[in-house]
Amino acid sequence: MSRIAALFSELNKTGKKALIPFVTAGDPHPSVTVDMMHGLVEAGADIIELGVPFSDPMADGPTIQLACERALMHNTSLRDVISMVTEFRTKNANTPVVLMGYLNPVEAMGYETFAKAAQQAGIDGVLMVDMPPEESGENAKIFADHGLDIIYLIAPTTTDARISEIAKYSTGYVYYVSIKGVTGTAAIDVDDVSKNLERIRSRVSIPVGVGFGINNGEAAAAVASVADGVIVGSALVNKIAANAAQPDVAIAEVKTVLSEMRTAMDKQ
């Protein structure tokens, strides 16, 4: 069983939901990322989605665009991100790490080379925003052969037939994008999410995480009441942006936001 599957089955026993923070690797500086990851775990993270910076993050709003720019100012490459996970694993063997980003850095590194390095580093899954199942083909097999779960997105616009299709290729969990739009721009509508989750759950057997627009404890708790995982990105990245010059403060602020969500989620 993969580390991600094991985690969800463990949570299932206690009735808890997964808290899944996203931060961009290398933001505000590559030297901060590993400490940031440990901080996320201390504040209650169950899985870490680690963003691979890309020059043209087409599906992201200004918050994560700027995070990519900060990381790229220090030339944070995909290889650097993999090294950060290697370092993280020297002190943490349990928390699953999913690399999230765009396909081109992987394409440039080479799928086989990437998958091998990712496996060695202790990376558990990949979520490539611009790699839908129909374009995955051979590459999906390469990822799977190296023990990497492949997390696909489902959107409000995804048809029922397509959800069934995506379900066939997904492992670990699926990521339901709660709003039509880019990251960090609108607040979540929980009623709408729960309606869509009914559609998804009847077609997908693995856990469903929900992300986009979750920015406080209340929203996190509301989503946790209907989903298996709560994914939070821009709300954390905003704290990093505001404290980019003081990484310690940035980590502390991120932990505060995340802890509040953890507490709110666990209360119910």
Added chain:
Amino acid sequence: MSNAKDMQDFPVLPDAKGHFGIFGGRFVSETLSAALDELDALYTRLSQDPAFQKEFDEDLAHYVGRPSPLYFAEQLTKHCGGAKIYFKREDLNHTGAHKINNTIGQALLAKYSGKKKIIAETGAGQHGVATATVAARLGMECKVFMGATDIERQKLNVYRMRLLGAEVISVESGTKTLKDAMNDAMRHWVTHVDDTFYILGTAAGPHPYPKLVRDFQSIIGRETIRQCDEQLGRQPDAVLACIGGGSNAIGMFYPYLNMHDVRMIGVEAGGLGLSGNDHAAPLCKGRPGVLHGNRTYLMEDDNGQIMGTHSVSAGLDYPGVGPEHSWLKDIGRAEYVAATDDEALDAFRALTRIEGIMPALETSHAIAHAMKMAKDMRPDQVLVVNLSGRGDKDIHTVASIDGLENVDV
């Protein structure tokens, strides 16, 4: 060449998923999949509908002013002293470039789609103007995304768009040029996908855009074939076009695909020269990767980050290229070369003074290469250059270059 008649036809591409060999496809985030499926279904249905074709043809005839002439540039031919140079005069189209062929087609799709708003990205502003034009005619709200750098160097077109009633949105992210305008147009589309039709301006982006843009622009090549038959009694030795995203080039090339005797030559922006990184020539110097929804040749660094590009012409200042060109390059059917900023500017001045035709700086790249080639060819040989647009929009850029030169002198 002698056995060209025995050569087999190329397969009809793209395939159902939008692939040209390993290139093309649909690499987009999930939210857009449904909209692209819808567009694909709509286009597949309408492209087989004679009524749609008739409406398109009539608009091209009476609104755009087609067919555009095939003009023998006798003075330029004499000046170069070699092959005969002909121009396919897309600069004489309504709004002054080939871009309108595609926007007329996509505007019809927008009308049948039932969506109420239109968006577009633009580099040189020609596609923005062509989109604002069709939107005005349809009475639809129109937003055009344009890089802040391009807004500065294409002021005339910015004002034209505003007069036509479009809102020009300045894109401040990344390199502030065409690639960033395309990013922001995509982001806007994801957010307003229910009521918005995205009129994409070149033969790139996710499937089905490369295919439908090619189909709408193929009127250029089809007319050229007919006009060459009528006016010359033969087909040219080569057809040439500049390459930004590749729409005017694919429009010229595609109908010639299976005429193996006719060389197809695409001219990229060589910027300050191909030896450095200050150019926009992914087919000459890049490698395959994934950007803006398709796999194609890209200008990227070793880590797969997209590089900033440089060209004197905003419309060629793009790190990618339409996927069909990547395929044509790899199978060896088309050749891709580059012309530098200086060569393009020289060609701009030459055509203006020798033929009294002021070409767009984009187009000037193709002209520069044609002039170079013609010299080494025989007088009985023929080159057809796609004169993709007129140069009024570039007067500001050329004037400021002249101003600087005067200071230096």
